[in-house]
Amino acid sequence: GGGQPVGHKELTGTDLDLTGTDHDEDGAGVTRGDVIDKWTSLWGFPNAIAMPEVNEWLDALPADVVDFAITIAGEHQVKxxxxxxxxxxxxxxxxxxxxTTLDQVKKAAKEHDQRMKSERGGSKPARAKETLPDWAQTGATPTATRTELTPEQQAKINxxxxxxxxxxxxxxxxxx
Incomplete structure (x- = not known):
């Protein structure tokens, strides 16, 4: 028990934006509450440092754009x-x-991922082919790489x- 039955869901909802300037109605139907919920599901409720910034982002950009940024962070397993x-x-x-739009940021994210993939090469890095020096090749004779000393040079060495x-x-x- 304990609670009073409520006939209207709106009475129990919380509006995080008391200024009335939120961008709730966009194409994807993502709300400020959805953004906070996604953040909370990934990293816990935004703390006193994060919450003001999240609100700033939501004031500056549509909620679906901020939501997409959180989605990207989740895909990259950001702690x-x-x-x-x-x-x-x-x-x-x-x-x-x-x-500023979801389509623009999705396109930018796709281009970024492609650029990162091409910079990494997408597969194993190419290895340099090692070759033996001439003197180690089969068929090379030890004297073929020696330079003959003059009698004067040999006398100095001796x-x-x-x-x-x-x-x-x-x-x-x-x-x-």
Missing amino acids: ATGSLKYMRAVIEGWQKRKL ARIARLQQNGKTEQEATK
């Missing part, structure tokens, strides 16, 4: 902690581009090797 930031970005982007070996012997004698 409650990022919902306000995501919604701001979507709606501000539409407002900068002067998109002298350096002899000095290094001599230095090594001197160090060994010093540690004994």
Whole structure:
């Protein structure tokens, strides 16, 4: 028990817009209440920070446009902690581009999704084909890649090797 039977549903309804400026009657029949309900179903009731912004969006845009923005956020599985930031970005982007109807924002969203898909490539990224260097190819001979030293270059190398070996012997004698 407890409640009085009410013959008219309108008596129990709540109008969130007490200013009388809401955009309830649009083509899709989406109301401010529907927008708040969708937000609530995804992320819980809009808090004291989100609610004024949601109302601003609803004052500036038709309810079906704001509703569609929430739908997009839901499709992208936006978490409650990022919902306000995501919604701001979507709606501000539409407002900068002067998109105000449901058809305009749906077209923009479709173009955005196609652009994102093409930037990702739609599939696995192409891999660079690796090739072996000439010297590792079958049939390559080890001498084919060597440059011959002149007798003068070879003499310099032999002298350096002899000095290094001599230095090594001197160090060994010093540690004994």
